[in-house]
Amino acid sequence: MASVVALAAGSWLVRHVTSPAVRGWSPPSGERGRAGGLAVRRLGAGEDRPVIVLLHGLTASGDWWGGGYDVLAEDAEVVVPDLLGFGASMDVDRGDFSREAHLDALDAMVDELGLTGRPLTVVGHSMGTLVALHWAARRPETVRVVAFSAPLYDSREEAERHIARLGPLERFFGLDTGLAERTCALMCEYRSTAQWLWTAVSPQWPVRLARHGVLHTWPAYLGGMEGLIIRGEWETALEQLDERGVPVLLAEGAEDPIPVAGRAQRLASAHRCVRTARHPSAAHDLPAAYPNWSREQVRAAATGTDPSIDLG
Structure with a gap:
């Protein structure tokens, strides 16, 4: 038995220390607080500075955007929320985690922080890209959007097919079933234990990010999966941004199974506002695993310059 445990450990x-996300991610800094009912981390605060808002994906937290993104505060005020129902914004008593609820919470955050009207760059990863597109279309001060690993699906069948490619755990929780709901309820009841169990089955993630992966409820998870990813309705938001001439960068990794192959390029052909970027080796963990490359995509979009070729 001891040898089995040692072998498993x-x-x-080995999987942990060789993981691109573990090697690429570092703890972020910034001032932490709350605004609009959301846990928020801020860097580079100052009057009249442009604003960059970083939005994480499903089951993540704002700490997904690690220390590699702190330098964005040299050029702008950086605001990193834990999205409604996730991370330190988890709310066990709330039932509404619809798209509108997410957008309302972000509106309230911006208003409470006194950022309304400043030039706004919205950055998202995975589910956060769908929040980003809809919120950017809603905010008149939006000047650009950067979307990493965007799950831009045309149908439920297409969404479920791509989600299943992530692995058995994602496939299990990606389906709205009674068993998945009961499992999530058990994780909520024994959350501290669940955090360590999730870390044990997720060696590919930094320990902090793995532990944050269970800081949500079933309604919050279902609202993100069903209301945002599966029923994204992102086309209308993209069309509105195109009509306003707001640049949208769709960036993804060559090894990422979540984006639909070729969709970003087809959207770039159909919409003047869209351009694309592709990392040659990244998977769905792109912003965590390759923060230098990802950060430079954001910085280049915000400054109108060409990004560096650093692939780290």
Whole structure:
């Protein structure tokens, strides 16, 4: 038995230390507080500075945007919320995690922080890209959008097919079933234990990010999966941004199974506002695993310059 445990621990450690996300991510800094009912981290605060808002994906937290993104505060005020129902914004008593609820919370955050009217760059990863597109279309001060690993699906069948490619855990929780709901309820009841169990089955993630992966409720998860990813209705938001001439960058990794192959390029051909970027080796963990490359995409979009070729 001891040898089996040692073998399992050794296997976990090898997968952990060789993971691109573990090697690429570092703890972020910034002032932490709350605004609009959301937990928020801020860097580079100052009057009249442009604003960059970083939005994480499903089951993540704002800490997904690690220390590699702190330098964006040299050029702008950086605001990193934990989205409604996730991370330190988890709310066990709330039932409404619809798209409108997410957008209302972000509106309230901006108003409470006194950022309304400043030039706004909205950045998202995965589910956060759908929040980003809809929120950017809603905010008149939006000047650009950067979307990493965007799940831009045309149908439920297409969404479920791509989600299943992530792995058995994602496939299990990606389906709205009674068993998935009961499992989530158990994780909520024994959350501290669940955090360590999730870390044990997720050696590919930094420990902090793995532990944050269970800081949500079933309604919050279902609202993100069903209301945003599966029923994204992102086309209308993209058309509105195109009509306003707001640039949208769709960036993805060559090894990412979540984006539909070729969709970003087809959207770039159909919409004047869209351009694309592709990392040659990244998977769905792109912003965490390759923060230098991802950060430069954001910085270049915000400054109108060409990004560096650093692939890290």
